[in-house]
Amino acid sequence: MSRRRSKAPDRPPPSPHIDAFLDMMIAERGAAANTLESYRRDLEDFSAFTAGRKRAVENASQTHIRGYLKRLSEAGMAPGTSARRLSTLRQFFRFLYQERVRDDDPTAALDSPRQGRRLPKCLSEEEVKRLLETAHARTGPEGLRLVAMLEILYATGLRVSELVGLPLSALSRDGRMLVVRGKGDKERLVPLSEPATDALDAYLAVHEGYVPGRRQGAATGQLFPSRAKQGFLTRARFAQLLNELALEAGIDR
Structure with a gap:
C-alpha cells in the first residue's frame, strides 16, 4: 500500500509591493545598492515569517509584527539589529499606507526594541568623510536635503535642534551665513563653508517640493520643511535618517 505524501502548505506568492517599495527608495530617496539590499533582506525575511502563517506580507497585522520581533529576540538577535529591522518595516508599511494599498499602518503604535544605553561616541575624520560621501551618492530631493543638513552640521557645529528648526529667513541674502537663534533667545551669525x-x-x-501637500496648520517658512504635522523635519526623523546613512556607510555606532 503506497503511503500518501503530505501536501506542502500553501504559501502566498512573493509580494510585488516589496519591489514597488524598493523602486520608490531609488526614485525618491536615491538609496544606494547596499541599502536596497539590506531592505530587501529584511523584508524577505519578514515575508517568509508571514508566509509561514499563510498571510501575504502586505496584509500582515500588528500581531504578526510583534510575533516576528519576539522570534528575533528569542533567536538572540541584538536589540539594535531588531530595531533596524523594525525601521525597515515602518518605512514599508508607511509606503503601503501612502499608496493606499492599506488603510492603516500596523507599525504606528509599536515601540522599538529597548537598547542598552551607550556612551556618546564621536565619529573619526575618516568616518565623517565616509558618511558625507555616502550622502552625496544619494539622488533626488531627499538626498539633496540630507546632504545640505550634514554639510551645515559639519561646517558649523550647530545643535540638531537648531538645525532642524531653522527658518528660511535664517539664510543670508548671499547664502554664506546663517542667523541662528540659540539658548536664551540669543542670535549669532554662523559662517558656512563652500x-x-x-x-x-x-x-x-528643490526646496519648494517639500511644501505642497503639507498638512493644514503646519508651520511655514522652514528651511527644512516636511509633510509631517510639525511642518519641519523633526529631530527624531533626522536621527533615523542618520542611522540609516551610517548603516549604508558601514559605520557601526
Missing part, C-alpha cells in the same frame, strides 16, 4: 553653500544651493532648487 561645500555647505554648494549643498544648500542644490537643495534650495
Whole structure:
C-alpha cells in the first residue's frame, strides 16, 4: 500500500509591493545598492515569517509584527539589529499606507526594541568623510536635503535642534551665513563653508517640493520643511535618517 505524501502548505506568492517599495527608495530617496539590499533582506525575511502563517506580507497585522520581533529576540538577535529591522518595516508599511494599498499602518503604535544605553561616541575624520560621501551618492530631493543638513552640521557645529528648526529667513541674502537663534533667545551669525553653500544651493532648487501637500496648520517658512504635522523635519526623523546613512556607510555606532 503506497503511503500518501503530505501536501506542502500553501504559501502566498512573493509580494510585488516589496519591489514597488524598493523602486520608490531609488526614485525618491536615491538609496544606494547596499541599502536596497539590506531592505530587501529584511523584508524577505519578514515575508517568509508571514508566509509561514499563510498571510501575504502586505496584509500582515500588528500581531504578526510583534510575533516576528519576539522570534528575533528569542533567536538572540541584538536589540539594535531588531530595531533596524523594525525601521525597515515602518518605512514599508508607511509606503503601503501612502499608496493606499492599506488603510492603516500596523507599525504606528509599536515601540522599538529597548537598547542598552551607550556612551556618546564621536565619529573619526575618516568616518565623517565616509558618511558625507555616502550622502552625496544619494539622488533626488531627499538626498539633496540630507546632504545640505550634514554639510551645515559639519561646517558649523550647530545643535540638531537648531538645525532642524531653522527658518528660511535664517539664510543670508548671499547664502554664506546663517542667523541662528540659540539658548536664551540669543542670535549669532554662523559662517558656512563652500561645500555647505554648494549643498544648500542644490537643495534650495528643490526646496519648494517639500511644501505642497503639507498638512493644514503646519508651520511655514522652514528651511527644512516636511509633510509631517510639525511642518519641519523633526529631530527624531533626522536621527533615523542618520542611522540609516551610517548603516549604508558601514559605520557601526
